Amino acid sequence: MSKGVLTFFCGKMGAGKSTKACEISRAGNAVLLSEDEWLASLYPNKISSLKDYIGYSTLLKPQIKKLVQSILSSGTNVVMDFPANTISQRDWFRSIFSEIEAPHSLVYIDLPNETCLRQISKRCMEQPERAATDTAEMFEQVTKYFMPPTPEEGFNIIKVARDG
DSSP states (O other): OOOOEEEEEOOOTTTHHHHHHHHHHHHOEEEEHHHHHHHHHHSTOOOOOHHHHHHHHHHHHHHHHHHHHHHHHOOOOOEEEEEEESSSHHHHHHHHHHHHTTOEEEEEOOOOHHHHHHHHHHHHOOGGGGTSSSSSSHHHHEEEEOOOOOGOOOOOOOEOOOOO
């Protein structure tokens, strides 16, 4: 039986990764897993800083990895709305698909900071529960660590670029 395809995303906070993940999962009849949803469900009201996010995200990843590998092994496509914004985050995704020899796609959404900040402001109005963490300050903190994927990393990259 052939394996499902793992699709995951790289893009700054506010670039539209979640929106694109929903579009791709619907179009490809894939299982969609959202880190924000898992974290909010398992650790309600616990994440108010970047340090909190990193800690709880780290706790979540071993079980998510097993779940995703199981789904992919069954031949079902998986779209992961989890960030692949640093080399170490992308290495985690690599371990998911390479250990079971599943195909993958890394969708890189390349937008300027101003566009991302505009989209974050809009999201805060539409989803007021995110206003505490979706701030310009958090964007600046997180963006310091952002690293676009490079061809040398060896991923199947699909680049989506807009200027806003």
